[in-house]
Amino acid sequence: MAFETFFGNEVLKNTVWQRLKTGTLPHAIILEGERGLGKRTFARLIAAGLLCANENPPCGQCRACTNVLEKNHPDVLYYETEKHTKDNFKIDTVRDIRDIAYISPNQAAYKVFILAEADLMNTAAQNALLKILEEPPAYAVFILLCEKKSAFLETILSRCTVYKLERVDDETAFAAVRELLSGPTDEEIRKCIELVGGNIGMVLDGLRGNEALRANEKALEIAEALCSSYEFDLLKVLGDLEAPAAKGILAALAEPLKAVCRDAVALRCGGEALIKMNAPTAHRLAESFTKKQLFALEEVAEELGRRVDRNMNRKLLLTWLCAALRTAVEYE
Numbered sequence: 480m481a482f483e484t485f486f487g488n489e490v491l492k493n494t495v496w497q498r499l500k501t502g503t504l505p506h507a508i509i510l511e512g513e514r515g516l517g518k519r520t521f522a523r524l525i526a527a528g529l530l531c532a533n534e535n536p537p538c539g540q541c542r543a544c545t546n547v548l549e550k551n552h553p554d555v556l557y558y559e560t561e562k563h564t565k566d567n568f569k570i571d572t573v574r575d576i577r578d579i580a581y582i583s584p585n586q587a588a589y590k591v592f593i594l595a596e597a598d599l600m601n602t603a604a605q606n607a608l609l610k611i612l613e614e615p616p617a618y619a620v621f622i623l624l625c626e627k628k629s630a631f632l633e634t635i636l637s638r639c640t641v642y643k644l645e646r647v648d649d650e651t652a653f654a655a656v657r658e659l660l661s662g663p664t665d666e667e668i669r670k671c672i673e674l675v676g677g678n679i680g681m682v683l684d685g686l687r688g689n690e691a692l693r694a695n696e697k698a699l700e701i702a703e704a705l706c707s708s709y710e711f712d713l714l715k716v717l718g719d720l721e722a723p724a725a726k727g728i729l730a731a732l733a734e735p736l737k738a739v740c741r742d743a744v745a746l747r748c749g750g751e752a753l754i755k756m757n758a759p760t761a762h763r764l765a766e767s768f769t770k771k772q773l774f775a776l777e778e779v780a781e782e783l784g785r786r787v788d789r790n791m792n793r794k795l796l797l798t799w800l801c802a803a804l805r806t807a808v809e810y811e
């Protein structure tokens with residue numbers, strides 16, 4: 480069974496498999512999960528399961544399965560936004576989907592529509608989609624992919640069954656990444672999993688560019704510079720981020736910076752640091768600053784993430800970051 484190729488999420492895989500076997504899969508599905516968990520792959524497995532010619536769907540071997548999994552089946556239609564930003568799943572695309580939905584399938588008993596990033600629809604687009612979901616042709620199955628189902632109107636939610644993809648445990652993540660990447664050492668893989676958790680896609684991204692690890696190192700340098708009494712240290716550490724090659728590090732910096740601040744707060748409250756390799760720096764932060772200051776630093780990291788998402792000019796962003804970090808630790 481091809482579901483075995485998908486790592487973790489055993490309960491969900493079993494639920495979907497039972498539904499496929501008994502022919503009771505809902506015709507409108509929301510597949511929810513954060514970036515990197517494999518929503519697109521899982522949606523294709525569901526589609527293969529619907530179209531599979533064998534007893535144990537999706538078998539992964541028959542012609543229908545192979546075609547679907549290779550994104551090459553005329554009855555599985557796949558939609559993706561161009562810009563991956565809010566409101567970018569356009570109403571015109573939804574109208575196209577409606578027109579195509581009312582044309583019978585080419586070869587299969589079903590016509591499957593996979594709408595990646597469906598949560599990027601605005602209200603008008605969602606209402607247009609609702610009209611199709613209210614009166615769908617019997618052969619149509621809609622799989623809406625999203626990071627958070629809360630982006631959908633109640634009326635859409637009430638017509639869909641929500642399936643949620645979860646992170647996997649560290650061992651599963653390690654096995655998955657080891658199988659998929661030959662470059663990094665076991666130690667690098669374990670470090671990256673410790674940083675980003677059981678999100679296989681994000682671990683892969685991190686290792687491919689090694690940016691998660693480099694961003695973590697940079698976050699630690701920033702934290703150390705804040706603890707140092709030399710103002711120049713912070714300027715120097717942030718100055719390195721101006722180089723064009725550091726673009727990816729800056730983009731990935733918010734998460735590790737937040738994490739080390741969070742660990743420092745935990746230590747200050749008598750708890751433990753979650754990320755072991757960052758513990759010495761988290762300890763220094765906890766000794767140097769009050770809880771209030773640490774919360775303020777965490778808030779700066781949070782805001783950094785938002786500003787990076789908005790694609791701010793890098794030089795301006797760094798100037799802001801330097802000032803914001805200083806203000807945060809002056810705050811009493």
Ligand SMILES: [Zn+2]
Pocket residue numbers: 527530531532533536537538539540541542543544545
């Ligand atoms: Zn098959």
